[in-house]
Amino acid sequence: MLYSIYITSRSGSLLYQKDFKTVNSPITKQRSNDYLVIASTLHGVHAIASKLTPPDAVHNYQKAKTLANSNRTGLREVSTSQFKIFMNQTVTGIKIIVFASPNMEETKFAAIYDKIYEHYCNYVLKNPFYQLDMPIRCQLFDTHLNSVVAGCNV
Amino acid sequence: MSKQIKQLGDDVWKTKVEKVNSELFTLTYGSIVAQLCRDFNNNYEEVNAQTYKMGYNIGVRLIDEFLQKTQLSRCSSFRDTAEIVSKVGFKMFLNVVPNITNWTSDMTTFSLILTENPLADFVELPDDGKAAKELWYSNILCGVLRGALEMVQLDCEVGFISDVLRGDETTELRVRLVQVLKEEIPAGEE
Amino acid sequence: MPIYSFWIYDRHCNCIFSREYGTGSQDPSGNVLKSTPKSKGSAQFAPNPSYENTSSLPTSSQSTQNSSISSGRGQRLLSSASNNHKAQELIQKGTVNAQNNNNTSKLLFGTLFSLRKIAGSVCTPQTETHQEEEFNTSNLNSFNALQSFRTLNYKCHYYETMNGLRFVVVTHPAARSLQSSLIEIYHSIYLPTVVRNPLMPVNYREDEVISNDRFVRAIDEYWASLEETLT
């Protein structure tokens, strides 16, 4: 069950944000600048989390089976009593952040991440009129994103 | 809602609390207050202050015992707080349930009527004409409430306004919410 | 031992207890012992400039003399924890109250504090009266409590009591949720050893820490006993 999606640029600015009207989603409507604050906080915490790696834990990721692309040691997941935040970063530093229900698994998120990334490449990067590092206002991207969410929130 | 809280209080008392008999408790507190009166040769203002401070120190620790045995989550309003203090807090420590009355319209102040008070069973104030006007015998309770509530960010003013030991109708303790304390943020946070 | 460190912060956001298990520990004088990477040639993998070398903790610029305070010296403790030899060895190698005020402790608390703020601000229960709203703003252990955060290398578990005590444990990333363990430590170790102990404060000054041997041993034994069942 997906509640909302954030996409942030390499510098942590908010490119895209959407809360989905899923039934009993605990997310409450925020003011627009709250979304900016949340995005930049998560961006900052993402880097700090990798700095906090305990000396003995430095090599755990090599043993980890999950996909280890560019987002090696940064923040990946936050769990609270009402939801989970998943976070993954592309090689170019774009972060895709998803708020989901507490029972969402890492593997399920990996699949969703791939689809979103795919749609991002197709409908945003390939869109000639989209200026990099600017908020995303591509209609096609929206519709495809909604289908991803619909698929997952069935 | 308040029926569940009452049930919780009774359950905690029955199943999670080691008990000791209340005469012992009364006698222990009595000997402390008596000694205080001797120490300050009946300067009852000072005795009130010291029993209050003693309660304050106990309250800041008692809150942990309360949280451990009840695992309650945070109150959503001062009305909830009053219910929990009376039906769970007082019940699990003193095995009494004071009545909640005299709410102010803005719901920031309420009274606790202590129909039973294990601190003051069989107690008679000295009849030097001063005690009945100045001594609040069970003032330790105000300190305990003050200390415990402060630990959960509720800055309250707590004080007695009447006491049967003084010949009043009822023993009434007034609790006023001064402010909800902002939690402390680490240095350097905006 | 899949437990790397355990921390307690009080309601004034000060670190009142830190226990570090492990070999490549940051020795009290503050410079980081370079832990030689065991696997051969861990490739430099930081294509993204925002990561500098992540193979070890940054040497904390600000020295940590003030971390070994009068009452809580950063000392290595020989504790007779569980018979499990490996856990034993890591316990003896770790330090107690050596990192309370250093960079790691501040970064860790800052991270948890920001995540907790997000958790609290994104899900707010509807409130009718102004008072209810106020009751909710000081969101100690609020409607939506932060439980943990994870990276590929480690997982950090978090539990906060209603009176503002924060328990944190950093473990192997695959560890199960340790909320119940942190609650267990609060109820059956912190409560008897500190709260019911008239010689121990519950309101800590800036530099005060918990350094009772009994407390440290109990914490070591608890984590050592959990060692096998963690993942």
Next chain:
Amino acid sequence: MPEEFFSKEVSAMALEYLVNECVALSVRVEELLASDSVPGTLAGDVAGLKLEQDKPGTVDFASNPKFLGLNNLYRVERYGYEIGYKITDCIIYKKSVQEGVNIQLLEVLEVMKFICRDVWRMFYLKQMDNLRTNHIGTFVLVDNNFRPLINVSSAQGDADTIRKIQPYLQLPCGLIRGILASLGISAVVKADVIENRLPAVSFNVQTSLAK
């Protein structure tokens, strides 16, 4: 209302915190009496917090030199004495009326047994573990797990703990002395930790067989 006597109960925790706190209270009183400053008025609700550094929840009182001072020890002992002096009749009344057990308290040994069993079970929820005597008026009462000391430990190690628990041992000493006094036996009671095996405590009671 005889059957009602002793039927009401409170939480043992409440009594324990009250007893622990009265040592800190005694130090505060010492401090105030020594500084003979203007007596506190109930100004606002944080009255009496005159000792700035003695904030609630801190243990500064334990580093106050008066903490181990004789006056302090004596006052805490006096709390115990007053309780002991009054509780004897209450227990005996309860025993004889409610439980139909009339307690023979003619001989000192019987009084000691009464303390070890009834009083200790009522106060500390367990009986004393051992009672020895040299039959010429000296008794040693041993409690291997003295309830109020189970959780006491100082941050500066065991030696410091043993040093700092002296005031806390005064109340039970006073309690024993008070009970004996109420039965006409004057005695001197001393308590100490058994070969620093906290929380094991032995109470040495020297009765002068005044009776």
